[in-house]
Amino acid sequence: MAVNASPAAAGAAGRPSRPPGPVLEIRDFSVVYRTPAGDLNAVSEVNLALNPGEVVGLVGESGSGKSTLAYAACRIARPPALITGGSVRYLGRRAAAPVDVTRLRPGDLQRLRWREIAIVFQSAMNALNPVLSVKDQLVDVIRAHMRVTGQEATDKAAWLIDLVGISRSRLRSYPHELSGGMRQRVMIAMALAVDPEVVIMDEPTTALDVVVQRDILARIAELREELGFAVLFITHDLSLLLELSDRIAVMYGGRLMEIGSATEIHNGPAHPYTKGLLNSFPSLHGPRRELAGIPGSPPDLRNLPPGCPFLPRCGYGTPACTEIDMSLAHVTSSADPEHQTACPFVLPDTPLPQPDQARAGNPDLQVQS
Amino acid sequence: MSDRDAIVLPPPGGAPSAAADRGPLAMEAVSLSKDFRLGRGQTLHAVRDVSFSLYRGAVVALVGESGSGKSTVAKLLAGQERPSSGAIRLDGQPVELGTRRAFRLYKSQVQLVFQDPFASLNPVHTVRYHLERPVRLHRQTNSRAAVGKEVTALLEQVRLTPAEQFVGKYPHELSGGQRQRVSFARALAARPDVLLADEPVSMLDVSIRLEMLSLLDDLRTRFQLALLYITHDIASARYFADEILVMYAGQIVERGPAEQLTQQPAHPYTQLLVASAPDPDNLGSLLRETAPQRQSRADTGPATGGCPFSPRCPFADDRCRTENPPSHPVSARRSAACWHLDLAAPIALDRTQERQA
Numbered sequence: 001m002a003v004n005a006s007p008a009a010a011g012a013a014g015r016p017s018r019p020p021g022p023v024l025e026i027r028d029f030s031v032v033y034r035t036p037a038g039d040l041n042a043v044s045e046v047n048l049a050l051n052p053g054e055v056v057g058l059v060g061e062s063g064s065g066k067s068t069l070a071y072a073a074c075r076i077a078r079p080p081a082l083i084t085g086g087s088v089r090y091l092g093r094r095a096a097a098p099v100d101v102t103r104l105r106p107g108d109l110q111r112l113r114w115r116e117i118a119i120v121f122q123s124a125m126n127a128l129n130p131v132l133s134v135k136d137q138l139v140d141v142i143r144a145h146m147r148v149t150g151q152e153a154t155d156k157a158a159w160l161i162d163l164v165g166i167s168r169s170r171l172r173s174y175p176h177e178l179s180g181g182m183r184q185r186v187m188i189a190m191a192l193a194v195d196p197e198v199v200i201m202d203e204p205t206t207a208l209d210v211v212v213q214r215d216i217l218a219r220i221a222e223l224r225e226e227l228g229f230a231v232l233f234i235t236h237d238l239s240l241l242l243e244l245s246d247r248i249a250v251m252y253g254g255r256l257m258e259i260g261s262a263t264e265i266h267n268g269p270a271h272p273y274t275k276g277l278l279n280s281f282p283s284l285h286g287p288r289r290e291l292a293g294i295p296g297s298p299p300d301l302r303n304l305p306p307g308c309p310f311l312p313r314c315g316y317g318t319p320a321c322t323e324i325d326m327s328l329a330h331v332t333s334s335a336d337p338e339h340q341t342a343c344p345f346v347l348p349d350t351p352l353p354q355p356d357q358a359r360a361g362n363p364d365l366q367v368q369s
Numbered sequence: 370m371s372d373r374d375a376i377v378l379p380p381p382g383g384a385p386s387a388a389a390d391r392g393p394l395a396m397e398a399v400s401l402s403k404d405f406r407l408g409r410g411q412t413l414h415a416v417r418d419v420s421f422s423l424y425r426g427a428v429v430a431l432v433g434e435s436g437s438g439k440s441t442v443a444k445l446l447a448g449q450e451r452p453s454s455g456a457i458r459l460d461g462q463p464v465e466l467g468t469r470r471a472f473r474l475y476k477s478q479v480q481l482v483f484q485d486p487f488a489s490l491n492p493v494h495t496v497r498y499h500l501e502r503p504v505r506l507h508r509q510t511n512s513r514a515a516v517g518k519e520v521t522a523l524l525e526q527v528r529l530t531p532a533e534q535f536v537g538k539y540p541h542e543l544s545g546g547q548r549q550r551v552s553f554a555r556a557l558a559a560r561p562d563v564l565l566a567d568e569p570v571s572m573l574d575v576s577i578r579l580e581m582l583s584l585l586d587d588l589r590t591r592f593q594l595a596l597l598y599i600t601h602d603i604a605s606a607r608y609f610a611d612e613i614l615v616m617y618a619g620q621i622v623e624r625g626p627a628e629q630l631t632q633q634p635a636h637p638y639t640q641l642l643v644a645s646a647p648d649p650d651n652l653g654s655l656l657r658e659t660a661p662q663r664q665s666r667a668d669t670g671p672a673t674g675g676c677p678f679s680p681r682c683p684f685a686d687d688r689c690r691t692e693n694p695p696s697h698p699v700s701a702r703r704s705a706a707c708w709h710l711d712l713a714a715p716i717a718l719d720r721t722q723e724r725q726a
Binding site for chain 1: 434435544545546547574575576577578579580583601602603604605607608609628631641642643644645646647648649650651652653654655656
């Protein structure tokens with residue numbers, strides 16, 4: 001399917017009609033980690049919407065707040081994580097009216113989780129129960145969230161395991177008898193067990209070999225088409241997201257730096273950090289390019305500089321950057337009307353800074369001759 | 370090695386290495402094998418008949434998926450595991466690790482950098498301690514001033530400057546990239562000839578990986594290091610290495626100059642690996658692709674005799690399933706272990722014939 005096709009078209013056949021608008025809408029969302037040494041601003045005023053049937057990629061380095069954002073939005077982030085502001089509006093096809101996840105009572109939250117929003121965690125080895133067989137774990141999930149008989153649950157478990165491309169004979173296996181790739185497939189089957197509207201995937205293939213990774217991602221894309229769920233895909237691997245996503249959101253230092261269609265992020269990245277990330281991947285195909293990487297290291301969230309958190313590593317930085325408010329603005333020159341960036345100075349057509357300027361922000365390289 | 374006969378073994382591999390242009394031969398692995406006993410009479414052949422050479426100032430990349438045996442090769446070369454058969458030669462001499470003294474001498478010439486900079490540094494010691502120890506051990510200097518000067522020089526070499534700011538720090542006070550720099554500095558403290566880097570950047574954030582690779586690149590040029598770069602990321606090997614060795618199930622299935630091998634892979638496994646790597650220019654491809662009904666290595670189990678890749682290979686026939694193919698030349702500096710190179714890599718082979726004609 002085309003990257004920008006209407007998301008509502010995906011897998012909509014034969015399903016109850018849904019209300020218009022995003023299925024999940026995160027607004028002005030902030031999360032801190034309350035530590036004795038002071039608050040650590042893990043997520044600051046993030047706005048992110050997920051349309052029905054859409055794959056949104058959330059990319060960032062470790063400590064950028066990408067996982068915290070997703071976990072806090074489902075309210076599974078534990079103290080010292082604390083939601084300090086914003087809302088998470090959920091409106092699925094089974095729901096009559098939108099709910100604010102941040103205000104749900106425990107019972108309602110229980111009904112929302114997994115049935116409406118499911119999560120695939122990074123480490124399948126730790127997420128599966130080592131003393132239960134695959135079938136028991138799948139049946140467990142199904143019966144916890146749906147009123148079905150044991151036989152129906154067993155049938156559904158077999159259907160699910162087919163769905164993710166594992167033979168039914170493996171239903172009786174225990175997690176340690178499966179390879180890493182198969183365990184991750186089982187996790188995906190679990191997430192899809194009760195037909196959720198939104199599936200959050202937190203680095204689901206990071207620990208896997210590239211061949212297995214590609215097979216699993218192609219399967220996810222297929223299932224998305226078939227079942228019509230929306231995916232929030234969290235990873236540090238931007239090159240992967242460009243192949244997988246409809247839209248991509250870039251996070252750095254707890255803030256959203258840029259969001260836009262995969263095509264626009266690839267062809268006309270507007271934020272210097274996105275440009276840097278794109279230039280950090282050695283490409284296997286096509287001509288060899290000059291690679292730059294990004295000098296310096298990720299920010300200390302306890303001690304963020306005023307203005308743009310990327311400033312110390314930015315080749316385009318100016319004194320005015322310490323005063324910007326990091327709100328997103330539309331990129332007027334972009335083909336995607338929803339393409340937004342937090343950097344008011346650098347646009348897709350801004351020329352690259354000279355190499356010596358690019359390194360100016362990095363004390364590491366300044367001293368080095 | 371205990372195997373004294375190693376000296377008479379023929380030089381590894383038929384084709385000359387693409388890394389040989391860079392400098393003199395430093396280290397050779399000759400028909401290295403390593404078996405692990407699993408109990409119940411089962412044996413895991415982690416490394417099977419692996420031969421290659423490392424040259425001063427050159428980077429050889431060893432690429433493979435997890436479980437392919439690439440880290441075992443590093444451990445064999447570092448002297449941490451003893452090979453079941455085969456030999457290692459350093460500067461033409463067979464490696465003898467019988468005594469502690471010999472082992473220490475070997476370690477001063479061959480150093481290993483690990484993947485995880487969080488686990489490889491001791492959390493209760495400062496950067497100074499981590500660097501002073503190898504300096505004292507391998508350089509036989511005990512004067513405090515000389516050691517201190519050396520530690521400062523090491524930190525400057527890995528661009529942790531100003532050095533005074535870093536010597537007193539503990540690992541937890543450093544970022545992942547800084548920690549890996551300390552690991553590099555520690556390896557350099559012995560002034561080695563050979564550096565074995567086992568996935569040196571895969572634990573680091575994407576944005577700093579390139580910088581670390583360019584640091585490694587700089588160090589190998591400056592010190593004429595023979596570098597073995599072990600990785601699962603064939604794209605980084607394309608940019609960083611002179612020669613690439615592709616490992617599958619303990620064997621080297623293909624070898625050749627980095628650019629040629631990645632652009633025209635000859636072995637079906639290398640082709641699968643290259644086709645599977647994320648390609649940022651291929652926008653939305655995964656959304657269009659249908660999931661292949663491919664079997665992974667773990668699904669198929671170990672191949673019993675024959676080519677280890679045959680259970681997954683689209684070209685496999687009866688011969689592949691019974692006879693393990695030897696290495697065939699693809700071009701002057703390339704070879705691949707496959708019976709069906711004419712089917713799998715007609716383009717790569719065509720070029721050779723043109724050149725020969």
